[in-house]
Amino acid sequence: MTGTEPGSAAHVLELVATGTARSRADLVRELGLAASTVSARVQELVDAGLLTESGEGASRGGRRPRLLRVPDGGTVALAADLGSHHIRTGAVGLTGTGYDIDECALDLTTGPEPAVGLLAERLTALAARQHAAGRAVCGVGVGFPGPVDPASGRVIAPSRMPGWHLYELRDRLAERLGLPILVDNDANVLALGEHRAAHPDLRHLVVVKAGRGIGSGVISHGRLYRGARGCAGDISHVRVDAAAERPCSCGNIGCLETVASGAAIAAALRERGIGADSTTDILRLVEDGEPHATTLVRQAGRHIGGVLGVVVNFFNPQAVVLGGALSAAEPLVAAVRGVLYERCLPMATSELSIVAASRGPDAGLLGAGHAALRELAADGGLPGLPTART
Amino acid sequence: MTGTEPGSAAHVLELVATGTARSRADLVRELGLAASTVSARVQELVDAGLLTESGEGASRGGRRPRLLRVPDGGTVALAADLGSHHIRTGAVGLTGTGYDIDECALDLTTGPEPAVGLLAERLTALAARQHAAGRAVCGVGVGFPGPVDPASGRVIAPSRMPGWHLYELRDRLAERLGLPILVDNDANVLALGEHRAAHPDLRHLVVVKAGRGIGSGVISHGRLYRGARGCAGDISHVRVDAAAERPCSCGNIGCLETVASGAAIAAALRERGIGADSTTDILRLVEDGEPHATTLVRQAGRHIGGVLGVVVNFFNPQAVVLGGALSAAEPLVAAVRGVLYERCLPMATSELSIVAASRGPDAGLLGAGHAALRELAADGGLPGLPTART
DNA sequence: TGCCTTTCTTCGGTGGACGAAGAAAGTGAG
DNA sequence: CTCACTTTCTTCGTCCACCGAAGAAAGGCA
Incomplete structure (x- = not known):
């Protein structure tokens, strides 16, 4: 479920590292492989020093499982x-x-x-x-x-x-x-990081990075999806009506980026005479309750939500994860949520989770x-x- | 490459049926399996009557290959x-x-x-x-x-x-x-049919069905992509500005379907006093050069293209296939092409083929x-x- | 204490694929 | 025509991953 070849040594390692499996018996249940096979795999990994046994877990009515751990710091x-x-x-x-x-x-x-x-x-x-x-x-x-x-x-x-x-x-x-x-x-x-750390069991995921620019990473069938030329996940240069004729760095006009990126928000704030250069500045202003900043961030969220609405209907993911610096701004996350729930098909949103990246700026x-x-x-x-x- | 389990008997069958491989040696090259393995698989299929040998092909400097054929009509x-x-x-x-x-x-x-x-x-x-x-x-x-x-x-x-x-x-x-x-x-x-019949070697494909309604099927990593709830590929209920507040059958407003579907075009024609009920009527009017019909179809193409633009940037497919009754209307295909080339990232369109379904109404x-x-x-x-x- | 559960290992298969070797059939240079 | 070299396809022994049965280790519970 995590994108690695199913059953491979790396897969075992991921299951243990993420806490999905803590013993050989867990791995048997999780992988669906024979106990003997799992034991052999685990032994290899222990021999290689990539896995250690660390004490025993609670009994479930029989012999106590020998807990496995990924030795940290190795x-x-x-x-x-x-x-x-x-x-x-x-x-x-x-x-x-x-x-x-x-x-x-x-x-x-x-x-x-x-x-x-x-x-x-x-x-x-x-x-x-x-x-x-x-x-x-x-x-x-x-x-x-x-x-x-x-x-x-x-x-x-x-x-x-x-x-x-x-x-x-x-x-x-x-x-x-x-x-x-x-x-x-x-x-x-x-996207790879959030998939593994926060949603290892999900197979279809869209992870947005909203910072100075806007990008997204796509997980499909549990694996990173790159598309034909490797540029899948671009939502930045989608035409948005609100952006009208604004020229974009890509050479086209009216791109989402020109109204919803951190760079665009900072520029709009400066036009209003409010000093803002980085996304950090924007976040500070929002937290201070600066009304213009809050409005702009919320609007950015609505624009991003508008584009994501198409993506959610088309791709029907299990989760939309919002990452990047701007995802720390509550109004942006709220706006995206609002637009998605308003515009998307009920079937696409009924079991959709829309969450901020689990590990913040890191x-x-x-x-x-x-x-x-x-x-x-x-x-x-x-x-x-x-x-x-x- | 065709969505079947690689190397399986069904895969062999597809390669032969599509003409990708015509002999055991072809299959070896195509599948990357050992010659002995391929021979065994082919023998099974021949024994099962699913594959027949039919004469010999041209020599390439050595022994002539024994041609394989899928017996039709079985x-x-x-x-x-x-x-x-x-x-x-x-x-x-x-x-x-x-x-x-x-x-x-x-x-x-x-x-x-x-x-x-x-x-x-x-x-x-x-x-x-x-x-x-x-x-x-x-x-x-x-x-x-x-x-x-x-x-x-x-x-x-x-x-x-x-x-x-x-x-x-x-x-x-x-x-x-x-x-x-x-x-x-x-x-x-x-999508499954077009993938196998016309683009068996492509791995990422969007197939649009534009008829009375609008839908699409998605092939990702060579396999049909259904999404979390099985509703992936919906582009019909995406909000489009030109549709403004028009109520849609889905209960929402402003959906693509309300301006670009065959049903919507027929309704618009009737409003103008032009008799049109089915997509067939629309096609006939377009072929007859009826200006309103042509304009409406072209506009529908532009709206569909607008939504597909987001999809193409996001999903970066190798091809967009236009099927359904309306895809027989040249203006629609031309409009979609135009909008996609105009709006999408150059990287997403440079090797993108935008074609009509290979087998028309069937x-x-x-x-x-x-x-x-x-x-x-x-x-x-x-x-x-x-x-x-x- | 004895029987059951759970966990984990040992060991002898089994099936799929591989590679080497060779047979079958052809091409082409001398 | 002959011989060397290709290409195609088969035969056969081997290898590897995984499986399942059996059992050992350890513990719960009546």
Whole structure:
């Protein structure tokens, strides 16, 4: 149910890490495999040090189960969540715990070289600190705020970021760090992370990242859905009537982004003489009860909801998860909820949950780390684990 | 690539039936399995009479391949494509050929009993004729113009068709015919049929059925995507600004259906004093060059294109297939194309094909038959074939 | 104390797929 | 025409993953 090959070693690991299964018997029930098979798999993982036995659980009328645990702090992936004006870095363990999470300002629009320089520097230092703490680093996961070809790790035609087109982010970073790197769109890694951490049992999921820009990641049949050219999940450049003729960074007009993104809200506030630059500023203003800010955020929510309404009717997901900085603003979440319930088919919303991302500002980072752990496991020091494919 | 379990006997059959593979060696290349494995599978199918050897092909510098063929006319599924005001029936062979296709008028809105009565009557006669022609009937596939729970074969809350809610269409038909029945939404079976017949190598597909109503079927990862509650693919009840406050059969207002469906176009024509009742009338008027009709159809195309624009950006399919009666109107197809190319991300449209359904008015019927052949194979007389699952 | 449940392991199948080897049939250069 | 090389397809032994039966370990409950 979690996107990994069913029954594989990585699948076992995920079930234990998420707490879905705590003993071999649990795994038997969960996987539907024979007890002997599960025992063998678990033994491999224990031998490889990826799983440990830790005491016994409560009896259910018979022998007590031997509890399994993913040893935390053994292996981590480094993770970076790139925003257009900042980067967050941290390490993520097999249990999903984040370590040493840190943010610093960085303007991606100045081009790839300075950004990669700073990123490599911070990740190198982070890796050193993780080694010092006794943790092995198996790779790096990077979420990039624009289209990425996940096969080659290249950035593709990101709007508002000149110089990045076709930049080989994965290979350039790998050269500097000497570690296997996974690069994907930020909304995609967010979706992977939220799926695994908060909704591992759901199979069809739309995860929206509303921050300075707007993006979304899609989980279908329990797996990340990328679409034909890898640009699935774009809701940012959908035409919205309220945006009329506003020119968009994509070269078209009337895109959702021009009225509902953090950048657009900040610009609208500045037009009204209210100082707002980042999404953080917007959130502060909303919390302070600044009426213009609240109105704009609520309107943004209604516009996003309008587009998501089409998506929900068409895709009929089990949940819509709202992530990204702006999802911390209650009015936005409320507005999205309102519009979806108002416009969508009752059948599409009756069992739909519409929730904010479970891990707030770290959700994207943790997702990038999780994606790296899954994808790079085979290459990077987790012996015996088949590489997870998307 | 065709939605069946990869490597299964049914998969082999599909590859041969679609002409993708013509010999064992082709199958080896296509399936990526060992030659010995393929040989064994083929032998089973030949023994079961589902595959025949028919002569030899051209040499490619070595021994000539022994050509494989799906023997046509052996086994068929009956198929019924229900519209709100007509039913089409026919038989479909393993090669995808349709036999004895016939249409008659039937108003579904008068409730299920008379409809099922007539349908059972016609299918019984059809079955008798197929038997007389020496063909074995393995089951029946039915496309219904409204939401269907494919597991139970029940109709769910169809709009404009009182009396059908929770009607157990599959079981009622099975009682009368004594054959295994598959019931699904008409757009879903259309999508399955077009996928297999025209685009077997594509993995992500949106198939629109534009007729009296509007629906769509979605293929993701090569398989029919149903969504959480089975209502994925709905684009009919998306709010469209041009529809303003028009009340829709679904109880909401401003739905796409109220301005772009065949029913809406016919109503608009009647308002202008032009006699038009069915989609056939509309098509005739357009072909006759009636300006109002052409304008309305073109506008409908633009509205549908507007909604599909969101879908294409979000879902990033490899192809959009336009089916249903209205797709025979060139202006509609042209309008959809225009809007999609105008509004969507270049990355989403650069390799997108936007085409009309390959088999015109029979596409839905053939799809229903194909779905039945796939799904009912195991129960209904194709020994050794595992049931295909969705 | 004895019987039942639950948990987990051991061990001997079983079936699907693989790969090596070779047979069958053809092409084409010398 | 002959011989080397292709392509196609089959035969057969092997391997691997998983299964199921049986049993061992540990505990609940009458």
